[in-house]
Amino acid sequence: MQESLAMDPHGGHYLNKAALLSPLGAARIAQLVLGCSTMSLVAHQAGYSANYGIFCMFVWCFCFAITAVVFTLDVTRLHGCMPISWDNFTVAFAMLATLMYITASVVYPVYFLRFECPSGRCEERDYRIAVTVCSSICCFAYGAEVFITRAKPGHVVGYMATVSGLLKVVQAYIACIIFGALANDSEYNRYIATQYCVVIYSLCFAVTVVVVALTVTGRTSALRFPFDRFVVIYTFLAVLLYLSTAVIWPVFCFDKKYGTLQRPSGCPQGKCPWDSKLVVAVFTYANLVLYIADLVYSQKIRFISQQPA
Structure with missing residues (x-):
């Protein structure tokens, strides 16, 4: 038996274009770009150590992973198969990620950023400054998602x-x-x-x-x-x-x-x-x-x- 396909003018799209071409989509793309940049800078040269560094790296990896899953499920519309309240989950995670990023953006420079260069080598310091900047900007990206999805009167x-x-x-x-x-x-x-x-x-x-x-x-x-x-x-x-x-x-x-x-x-x-x-x-x-x-x-x-x- 051979299956046939027909064009349905009233059919919906499999991919959710609004997940890309909307302020919410832009906020999530910014989260992914900044999160990936932060992790790459830390892994490449900035470095981390001790419990405080492990916590910061966990925050960046955890938030990036969950954001990637949320973004993928939203684009593919597969979130409808999840046994959860999708809107409640995404806004709760965005709020949690905002708080975690704020904490990491304060903890990392306090424990790892020194403005003087040891032995005249400033490359590591510059990378750590870049990590702090990317992490701090990402706070606003997650905060923007909370602002966009928050409840409006009525x-x-x-x-x-x-x-x-x-x-x-x-x-x-x-x-x-x-x-x-x-x-x-x-x-x-x-x-x-x-x-x-x-x-x-x-x-x-x-x-x-x-x-x-x-x-x-x-x-x-x-x-x-x-x-x-x-x-x-x-x-x-x-x-x-x-x-x-x-x-x-x-x-x-x-x-x-x-x-x-x-x-x-x-x-x-x-x-x-x-x-x-x-x-x-x-x-x-x-x-x-x-x-x-x-x-x-x-x-x-x-x-x-x-x-x-």
Whole structure:
């Protein structure tokens, strides 16, 4: 049996030209070009080492790989075969990539960039400057995608495209920074009160990740109660819990009865428990502000229930 082909004037294109010829497509192409350039410069001459360098290289490789997959699936329209909410996934990843690139763009020059040239050889320094520039510009490329796909007033979009959804990604990312500081000899196990704070950080992080995961997978209807009510109640409780840690953590870390207000003079930089405690305190207040903003904004959005595809 021989198959025949016919032209259908009403048929759609297999390739999505809008994924290329649109502001969103331009942003993703810029992400790929800049990400590839950054990795190539590091691998060729700039170099990296130690845990900070490994983290930066992981950020660049991870974001490039996921962006390449997203771009390919969008161009070929194969994202419709994925068992996820595509719009929610892409905007959540773009927000996460923006935060990761910002971190890498700060960490890499701080630990690897020196403006003086050792032995008169400036080639390595110049490559590291180029890495910093490419990585910094790529932050704006991912931020542009977030800006393009964010929720507009009156439009029906996925939850992750709203300010509340984007804040969930930022809250989870800041919690990861807190965990990193806690693991860096923060002495949190000295007091039950500071251990309580760690439990609060872990609990809020876990629930936030669950909210993001349910949204990205399109399984919000799996909850036995309305998703919008769950999100608002959880955010309210998170504000109260973080408020308690914002009071307890500084008292048991910097009050002279339990710790010290000033940095100890003989404490080595990068390995000082006082520094880790300060990082935890700063980002605790940062997350508290984000949860409050999330709670305020969640009163302004209207949820529309959708069945998973």
